[in-house]
């Protein structure tokens with residue numbers, strides 16, 4: 001251990017030196033956190049801008065710092081090792097993303113029986129992790145009741161309510177408020193990009209699918225976006241920067257948001273895809289941006305529909321498709337309601353609750 005100016009250096013951690021700013025060490029003193037809730041209770045302004053050390057004691061698995069003025073910080077070495085500045089704090093929910101194209105076909109979509117998910121934590125955790133990585137899975141062997149689908153979702157967390165309710169029924173309805181409630185084909189889309197925070201994981205539970213047609217189409221939006229980044233980088237840049245207006249309105253609601261089609265994390269990784277041709281509102285960008293954006297948007301629409309990305313399947317009664325609605329685009333082929341009944345129930349659980357469940361179940 002050595003202290004230089006305003007930094008403390010631990011030598012030879014994993015073959016490298018770990019450097020901790022003194023202010024960071026003082027700010028993260030174990031005493032900075034409430035002993036019961038674990039929340040931070042220390043006000044940064046109560047510390048000197050440049051804290052100084054009087055003494056450093058290195059133990060077998062502890063590091064004890066005595067600050068000028070007498071305050072003592074007693075750190076577990078393990079904790080310091082897992083919080084080295086500049087290295088992302090490990091996150092059990094982040095087990096990687098497997099981007100896919102359509103070459104694997106419908107059998108590439110992982111399938112999980114419902115009962116173990118409902119009754120065994122290990123099966124629940126496996127399903128959560130694999131669905132998060134692949135973006136979509138199908139839960140099988142479900143009772144043909146709405147409660148059976150909700151029981152699976154409630155194993156993750158609470159449901160995300162929207163203007164369509166806590167759950168919504170996708171069937172051919174009189175006076176539809178939404179194209180999903182007709183028998184028409186639905187082009188590939190993510191649900192509700194018009195919302196300030198579009199819903200995370202979508203559950204589409206098939207109660208009956210006896211009509212001719214009514215197949216599902218799935219595309220990994222991350223695969224489409226990565227192909228755009230590689231093959232048309234200028235289009236990609238524009239799709240990440242131009243805020244597109246989205247809107248849903250009916251008699252009771254008028255919900256609007258502006259967002260780019262492709263949203264990135266600060267480090268450039270893909271964060272989410274937002275796309276619904278039916279909810280795109282009247283463009284309101286300035287003329288120059290709009291004129292440049294139209295051909296980019298047209299090429300994006302064409303890229304989305306390329307067969308190389310598509311997986312097609314037809315859900316049967318007792319199956320439930322679960323997918324990351326901010327990554328996977330879904331669509332449906334038209335169906336003929338005179339040939340049989342088709343009823344899907346839908347609901348959402350947000351991404352943060354999904355990831356939270358993985359972390360809690362992963363605790364040793």
Ligand SMILES: [Fe+2]
Nearest residue numbers: 180190191330
């Ligand atoms: Fe949808």
